[in-house]
Amino acid sequence: MSRPNPLEIGRPATRIDGLSKAVGAERYSVDHYPEGMLWAGVKRAGIPHGRILAVHTGEAERAEGVVRVLTRKDVTGANRQGIVHKDQPVLAGSKVRHCGDPVALVLAESREALARALGLVRAEIEPLPGVFDPEEALRPDAPRVHEEHAEGNVLVRANIETGLGKTALRECPVVVRGEYEVPAQRHAFLETENGVAWLDNDGVLHMNVSTQAPFRDRFEIAHALGLNPMRIRVVAPYLGGGFGGKDGSTVQCLLGLAALHAGGRPVKMRWDREESFLAGYTRHAVRMRFSLGADHDGTLRALHCRLLYDTGAYAHLGGEVLALGMEHAGGPYRIPNVLIEGLAIYTNNPVAGAMRGFGVAQATFGIERIMDALALKLSMDPLELRRKNALRRGDRNACGVTLTASTGIESCIDELSRHPRWRERQEWKRAAPCFKLRGVGVATVHNAIGYGRGLPDTAIAKVELTPEGRFRIYSGVADMGQGNATAYAQIAGEILCQDASGVEVLQPDTALSHPSGSATAGRTTYTFGKALVKACEDLRLKLLARAALVLFVEQPEGFALLPGLIRHLPTGRDLPLARLATLLPESDRFSIREAFMPVAQDSLDSGKEFKLGYPHLLFSHAAHAAFVEVDQLTGKVEVVDYIAVTEAGRVLNPQTFEQQVQGAMAQGLGYALCEDMHIKEGRVLANNLATYIIPTTLDVPDMHCASAEIDEPSGPFGMKGVGEIGFNGPLPAVTGAVQDACGADVRRAPLTAENVLTAMRARRTGRTGRARRKS
Amino acid sequence: MSRPNPLEIGRPATRIDGLSKAVGAERYSVDHYPEGMLWAGVKRAGIPHGRILAVHTGEAERAEGVVRVLTRKDVTGANRQGIVHKDQPVLAGSKVRHCGDPVALVLAESREALARALGLVRAEIEPLPGVFDPEEALRPDAPRVHEEHAEGNVLVRANIETGLGKTALRECPVVVRGEYEVPAQRHAFLETENGVAWLDNDGVLHMNVSTQAPFRDRFEIAHALGLNPMRIRVVAPYLGGGFGGKDGSTVQCLLGLAALHAGGRPVKMRWDREESFLAGYTRHAVRMRFSLGADHDGTLRALHCRLLYDTGAYAHLGGEVLALGMEHAGGPYRIPNVLIEGLAIYTNNPVAGAMRGFGVAQATFGIERIMDALALKLSMDPLELRRKNALRRGDRNACGVTLTASTGIESCIDELSRHPRWRERQEWKRAAPCFKLRGVGVATVHNAIGYGRGLPDTAIAKVELTPEGRFRIYSGVADMGQGNATAYAQIAGEILCQDASGVEVLQPDTALSHPSGSATAGRTTYTFGKALVKACEDLRLKLLARAALVLFVEQPEGFALLPGLIRHLPTGRDLPLARLATLLPESDRFSIREAFMPVAQDSLDSGKEFKLGYPHLLFSHAAHAAFVEVDQLTGKVEVVDYIAVTEAGRVLNPQTFEQQVQGAMAQGLGYALCEDMHIKEGRVLANNLATYIIPTTLDVPDMHCASAEIDEPSGPFGMKGVGEIGFNGPLPAVTGAVQDACGADVRRAPLTAENVLTAMRARRTGRTGRARRKS
Structure with a gap:
């Protein structure tokens, strides 16, 4: 047949x-233009911190084509959104906490009428001193983002400790230390946040929306607006990209509110790119300090690190992003003594939330760079150092979780070290052209699958x-x-x-x-x-x-x-x-x-601050190698070649598997080389795709994508997830390659020409160690 | 709690x-009197065999309150009913084959108008010679009930043969022979055949009907009337009795036809008791000849029997009833050489069909009586003879089927022989009052569960x-x-x-x-x-x-x-x-x-004439003992006491279990003692409950009901069916008890005083052997 x-x-x-x-x-959701529909849009605060004195809507209401102008008083429910901790208003009533906070919702007959009306809404806001730096936010006298929050500006503070914790560092023959920093990143999906909603004759609220969580959305909307969640119907067509940025309410509660006041007419809301950058969620910017202790032969003995996650104005998934980052801060390595300290901190920056690599990509930069530092100190091959310490099935990981599931990091390292491109790396480096320095860097990474303990996956x-x-x-x-x-x-x-x-x-x-x-x-x-x-x-x-x-x-x-x-x-x-x-x-x-999904059964002493999402049992693994050329004169980094060996259980479809790895790698290269929102005093300076640069196909090298397939018995046909793992490698691998090429130890992403050149100069002048602070 | x-x-x-x-x-179905309903009723042939010349409906149609009079020409489908072999018309068009054949269907506004109209319908029927005796029906010159049927009056002819078959009889040291006969029996349920039907606006035919097979009914109705079975909805409320008599179409096709011509009004049809006796189904009357061979120690060696089932005018389940009867004709005994010959034969008697004990009760009378004859000849205790030959799990039964499922006949015999009432039977017999003779008889019986091979159960x-x-x-x-x-x-x-x-x-x-x-x-x-x-x-x-x-x-x-x-x-x-x-x-x-339900996997050489329903894998078992007093002067038999030990797997509910055994035993006592429809030349003489006598509570003794529970691993909570097994014991056990009491060897049921007295006299005059012919 x-x-x-x-x-x-x-x-x-x-x-x-x-x-x-x-x-x-x-x-897609954005392609829906139902007959007789209205447009809805939001007037945003425009200042990062302030007290709302009044919102003047009269002029807008009288404007031609305007159907309704809604403010806080029109919200009959809790007016609070948030996947775990609900602290984000649908419409701000008394205070604004970041520039994107919405203060009025306008319904109009056309986009033009909507734009005019938004210009006519006047919000009287008394500015308050803001806080934009997570370390400053910890000071007792720092402005409070949420006055009512008992812990000041700390959303979550947690420790993960195993063995002797940080005290073991004192006994280690070799110790390396480093500080690292990564900025916020934007998902930059093709289809910005949008949806259409209407109330039917039976009082059921219908919504067709670009969302990653249609079933949860019902509860978010119901809670915020005081509705019955079982009387809300959410349809989620294919998304034009999500990457985590459509997990949680974006337009949903606003659209629901609009539909409740639209007299049964459908209402459409679509954020443009600037609004998406201003009001959407970002990847958490993180400050990290790592200390890693080992024996002379490279056997890891102890890790101490401290991670500060800037969660912006609202909790969103800040606590859970921190938890996952901390869970991965020890890398896919056997480290018997660990202390990982972490904080998720409120600031008046844009709201940080879920993004591919969900806290892990940030921590991975830290652990992989400190591993490179150790390899350098011990004059070991970086990949050999990783192989020596790679977790095996049956080991306890840095959090003390017994790895009872498939654990393929060694397979990835083996596969990478057999790759012809890897084996010829020295010859390739020696053949560098004029004014170009060549280097090869590696990263061995893991990424948990699923929600983790405490939340049914x-x-x-x-x-x-x-x-x-x-x-x-x-x-x-x-x-x-x-x-x-x-x-x-x-x-x-x-x-x-x-x-x-x-x-x-x-x-x-x-x-x-x-x-x-x-x-x-x-x-x-x-x-x-x-x-x-x-x-x-x-x-x-x-x-x-x-x-x-x-x-x-x-x-x-x-x-x-x-x-x-x-x-x-x-x-x-x-x-x-x-x-x-x-x-x-x-x-x-x-x-x-x-x-x-099965969950870890180990009873753990630490990490109890995490109510849900910690720890995990299943991990995917990868070993990446980046081949770069650094321009000696400009500091410009070009990634010439890239190898990604991935273990995510069995491969169901080699084509979509590779697409996921390639897509994640491209996004990871953007994170490594160019993406920076340039947030200053809570304002997004790079707020569109002309100034916020993401890689094009020309910026992404041909890539060698291989799979180190092993079977995960609990998975369907032996598979595990492959959506995120590919993102975690590029930043540390490229940074390692740049150091290998020119000796520059860049500690703050991205590796723009400016940053690399600065680091090259610092090396020549002997300054090292601290991450370059932003601004 | x-x-x-x-x-x-x-x-x-x-x-x-x-x-x-x-x-x-x-x-119940009969309690439904929907608003605006019509009454439907049937004009029946009244003669057992004849050619329809005309059906004059004009006068009836013109009568007051008459809505429609329908005849054969109004039936647009196949006009054929029958569960397996479809040979029974909804309305007879050219020929009538028994007195109950319907020739016209009347719809009227009231029961009175209906009764009047039925009296006004005139069917011109040219009488044909009828055939009423199954042996006569086999003669080449016998009238043909179905001219088009290739096998003459034989519906099914089949053999079951194992080992050397009947030739083994020649080698047996001891051989006994006997002929037996059982009459037709009527279910006599409280709620006679009835239902209500209507056609809704979407063209769906709805029916609320007293039926044992609502899902199959759809296909019966659809085939007969030319409808889509998926557009028929049948609702089956609790039945006021069924016992097999509501398996297959009774009112269904007629009601469906009526509803198609009722202009959307509901139509009700309810047979009265006489119509139920005339047109409903009966238990098959059976003639049997048994020869049983054994060793001197009672070990059974060979069986030959011939069974003639009178299936009446139409096939209904005649072939399947025959098959099940033949399958059980060897009893629950190990007999290595068997020939069972069987025929289901068309006559112009009322239609025979399913009834509790489904062919088995009849054959059981034969095998149990011939076992008693053997016991007598060998001067063995009848129960000991049965115990000696009882099938055990792992044996092959008389049909050659390996008994892989639970087989509890020995447990039943053991339990019965331990019963105090059984152990005191000799003392009890000796204490008989004046003019009374006391006797005790036994029967050990089995009854298959489920449809058997060839038909998915x-x-x-x-x-x-x-x-x-x-x-x-x-x-x-x-x-x-x-x-x-x-x-x-x-x-x-x-x-x-x-x-x-x-x-x-x-x-x-x-x-x-x-x-x-x-x-x-x-x-x-x-x-x-x-x-x-x-x-x-x-x-x-x-x-x-x-x-x-x-x-x-x-x-x-x-x-x-x-x-x-x-x-x-x-x-x-x-x-x-x-x-x-x-x-x-x-x-x-x-x-x-x-x-x-699991089915037997043995490959069998014989019985291939049965397309479906043969053989079975699962059997329930029972050992019964009847304690009777026979009036020496009148021949009247009174069952004074009764023990029934039943093995039907685990008992889910002891109360309903006992109710089933008691109900079956009461019905079986009616079969043994009094029930006879007195069918003469195709006419039912005892056609109501004044002349057709069923036992009342006063006729049924207190009963000792015990369960020999063993586990049937394939059954839900280890159970098997208990609905039928209890019926098979009373007739042979009572007959054995009567013989034990007075020596009379009654070979035709029921054991009325007249029959017993005749047998007592025959014994005194030395005549024995042949069953007394009816008529």
């Missing part, structure tokens, strides 16, 4: 959304035999471009033995699909896929049993599910699925199954 | 339908958490009084840990429940219960997993389902089921699971 488009596990199946996206037929998959005899998967987790919908089609295709024409995937709709958590934490294919495996196996057995009934066969054995039909093998009789479907009632044509 | 009405397995839980039935609140159970937080079982098999609904409530209560207030059972509705076969063959609690066990276990796990989600617990372990709530044991937090239900969409609040 010819199967033109096989959906088998392990094959590079074509993306099911590829064609419709390529020809522009796929309808579950999914509920539904798969249905449609009346037409095809299989429809009701996905509960959004596909923001990572390709999980294709993976789901493959899982169903493999288990149900169908080709692409027999399988379709419905994107999340809270009225049709089932709660499956957010599209975050590298969990979507793992957790939903695991539930889907069960649902498909269940439906398969059900349909074979129903076929026995229809074909009058007394036992369910001897049946095979084949593309479009069920065959009774002993008699050769075929029952088309389309026929079977007409004989079954709707309630007997589907299966719904759930899955839980 | 006090649980006033525990639904635990093994406990005598109160019947869930007990109260509503006792106070008359339960609405499956069920699909649905259990739902209702929005109110209770559990609703969607039963797919009718409860005709046997108490399966209570067993389902117990199964759900046990697995879901709910008391009676938390569980409800919905009777079958093809639009809400799922195809689960018929309420026949002792299969309902086994097969549907097996599916229900899986559905409940599935739903339980689902709800615990959902509770984890709602309570924010990361793993589904540590939860307990308790009455009305789910508890997280580590934290003690409770989640009321009513609360959980509001958080789940309807599609995630239920589970649907199927089960298959």
Whole structure:
């Protein structure tokens, strides 16, 4: 039988959304312009800290084309948003805490009328002194971002300690120290934050929105606006990018509020790029101090580090980003004595939240650079130092968690060290052209999968035999471009033995699909896929049993599910699925199954400040090598070549696997080389894509992407998540390569020509050690 | 926790339908009188065989209150009914084959108008010679009931042969022979055949009908009337008795036809007792010849028997009844050489079909009486002869099927022989009063469970958490009084840990429940219960997993389902089921699971004439002892005491278990002592309950009911079916007891005073052997 488009596990199946996206037929949330719709928009504070004296809306209300102007008093619910800690107002009433805080919501007949009206709303705000530096925010006399918060400007303060903690450092024959800093980063997705909402005649609030967490959104909206969450329907079409920036409410609560006052008309809200930079979430800027102790042979003995995460004006996921960063601060290494101190700190900067690498990328810069410093001090090969200390299955990691699941960091290192490009690196470096210095840097990284302990990482998959005899998967987790919908089609295709024409995937709709958590934490294919495996196996057995009934066969054995039909093998009789479907009632044509991600069972003494999301049991791993040329005269860094060896369990689809690694690497190179929002006194200076530079295809090298496949027994078809791991390598690997090339020890990202040149000069003048402070 | 009405397995839980039935609140099908309804009734042939020349309906059509008079030409479908072989017309067009054949269907505004109109319909029928005796029907010159049937009057002719077959008889040191006969029997349920039907505005045909097979009914009606079966909805409320007589179409196709011509009005049809006797199904009358060979020590060596089943005018389940009778003709004994010949024969008698004991009761009379004859000849104790030859698990039975399932006949015999009443039987016999002779007879019997090979014996159970937080079982098999609904409530209560207030059972509705076969063959609690066990276990796990989600617990372990709530044991937090239900969409609040009954896997040389329903793997077993007094002067038999030891796997509910055994025994005593339809030349002479005598409570002795429980691993909680087994013992046990008392060897049931007296006289005059012919 010819199967033109096989959906088998392990094959590079074509993306099911590829064609419709390529020809522009796929309808993103932003493509919805319902008839009779209104436009909604927000008047923002414009100053980072201040007391609201009045919001004058009269002039705007009287303007042509304006339907309503809403302020804090129009919000009937709690007026608070936040995934874990709810401290962010839908509309600010008494105080603004960052420049993007919204003070009024305008509904208008057109975008032009909306823009005019926003210009006519006048917010009288008395400025307050702001706090923009996390260390300054810790001072007793620092301005308080949230007066009512008991811990001052500290959102979360936590310690992770194992063995003798930092005291072990004193006994170490060799100790290296360093300070590092990373700035905020913006997701810069193609499709900015947007959505459409309306109230139907039954009072149900409908929302079609670009979101990573449609099921949670219902509760966010309901809490903020005082509604019944079960009377809110959220539809999440394919996203034009998310990367964490659409996890949590962006437009949702504002849109819900607008819809409640739109007289049943649909309302659309779409942030432009500047508003997205101002009011969206950023990656946390972090300050880090690392001390690493080892034996003379490179065996790691002790780690002490202190991590300051600038969470901006509101909590969002600040505590959880800090937790994950701290959990990874020890790297994928055996370190018996550890003290990791961490703080997530309120400032009047833009709100920081989830972004691919979720706190891990920042801490990884610290641990990988201090590993390089140790290698340098011991004159060891950096990769050999890492290999020597690499965690193995059965070890305890830096947090004291026993690694009972697949642990493939050694496999990655082995695979990298066998790579021809790696083996020829010395020859390549020696062949550098004039005024160019060549260097090679490495990073070995890990990234946890899933929510971690304390928060159920579950999914509920539904798969249905449609009346037409095809299989429809009701996905509960959004596909923001990572390709999980294709993976789901493959899982169903493999288990149900169908080709692409027999399988379709419905994107999340809270009225049709089932709660499956957010599209975050590298969990979507793992957790939903695991539930889907069960649902498909269940439906398969059900349909074979129903076929026995229809074909009058007394036992369910001897049946095979084949593309479009069920065959009774002993008699050769075929029952088309389309026929079977007409004989079954709707309630007997589907299966719904759930899955839980396993969690670490170790009882841990430290880290108890983290109520949820700590620790993790499953990790993906990678070994990266960056090959760079540094311009001796300008400091400009060019990444010429890149090797990424990734272990994320079994690979379901080599093509989407590589796409994820390549995409993460490109985003990571942006983080390494150029991306900086240039936030000064709470204001975003690089607030559009003309000034905030992300890499283009010309800036990204050809890349060698390899997989060190090992099986993760708990995963669907042995897989783990691969969405985030690829992001963590580029910054430390490129920084190491630059140091290898020119000796410059850059301690603050990104490695712009200016920063590299400064570091090269500092080295010549003998200054080292401290990260260069911003401003 | 006090649980006033525990639904635990093994406990005598109160019947869930007990109260509503006792106070008359339960609405049977016959209790439905929808507004604006019409009455429908049938004009019947009144002669047993004839050619229809004309049906004059004009006068009836013109009568007051008459809406329509329909004849054969109004039937647009196949006009054929029959569960396996479809040869029975909905309305006879060219020929009538028994007195009850319907020739016209009248719709009227009232019962009175209907009765008048039926009197005005005139069927011109040219009488044909009839055939009423199965042996005469086999003669080449016998009148043909179905001219088009290739095998003459033979519906099915089959042989079962094992070992050397009948030739082995020649080698046997001891051989006994006998001929036996049993008459037709009527189910005599309280609620006669009836139903209500209407066509809705969407063209869906609705029917509320007293039926044992609502899901199959759709296909019967659809085939007969040319409709789409998926556009027919059949609702089957509790039945006021069924016993097999409501398996297959009675009123269904006629009612469907009436509804199609009622202009959307509901139509009711209800047969009175006479019509029920005339047109309903009967137990097959059977003629039997048995030869049994043994060693001198009683070890059975060979069996030859020939069984003639009078199936009446139409096939109905005649072939399958014959098959089951033949399968049981060897009794629960090891007999290495067997030839069982059988025929199901068309006559112009009323249609025979399914009835409790389904062919088995008849054959059991033969094998048990010939066993008694052997015991007498060998001067062995009848029970010891049976014990010596009793089948054990692992043996091959008379059909060559390896008994891999539980086989408890020895346990029953052991239990019976330990019974104090049994042990004192000689003393009791000796103490007979004047003119009374006392005797004790035994029967050891078996009865297959389920449909047997070739026909899937499956069920699909649905259990739902209702929005109110209770559990609703969607039963797919009718409860005709046997108490399966209570067993389902117990199964759900046990697995879901709910008391009676938390569980409800919905009777079958093809639009809400799922195809689960018929309420026949002792299969309902086994097969549907097996599916229900899986559905409940599935739903339980689902709800615990959902509770984890709602309570924010990361793993589904540590939860307990308790009455009305789910508890997280580590934290003690409770989640009321009513609360959980509001958080789940309807599609995630239920589970649907199927089960298959296992079938025999032996490859058999004989019995291949049976396309379906042969052989079986699972049997229930029983050992019965009847204690009788025979009046020396009148021949009147009184059953003074009765012991029934039953093995039907584990007992789920001792009360309903005993009710089933007692009910079957009472019905079996009627069969043994008094029930005879007195069919002469195709006419039912005893056609109402004044002349057709069934036992009253005064005729039924106190009974000792015991269970020899063993576990059937394939059954739900280890059970097998108990609905039929109890029927098979009374006739042979009472007959044996009568012979023990007075020496009379009665070979034709029932044992009326007249029959017994005749046999007593025959013994005195030395005549024996042949069964007394009816007529």
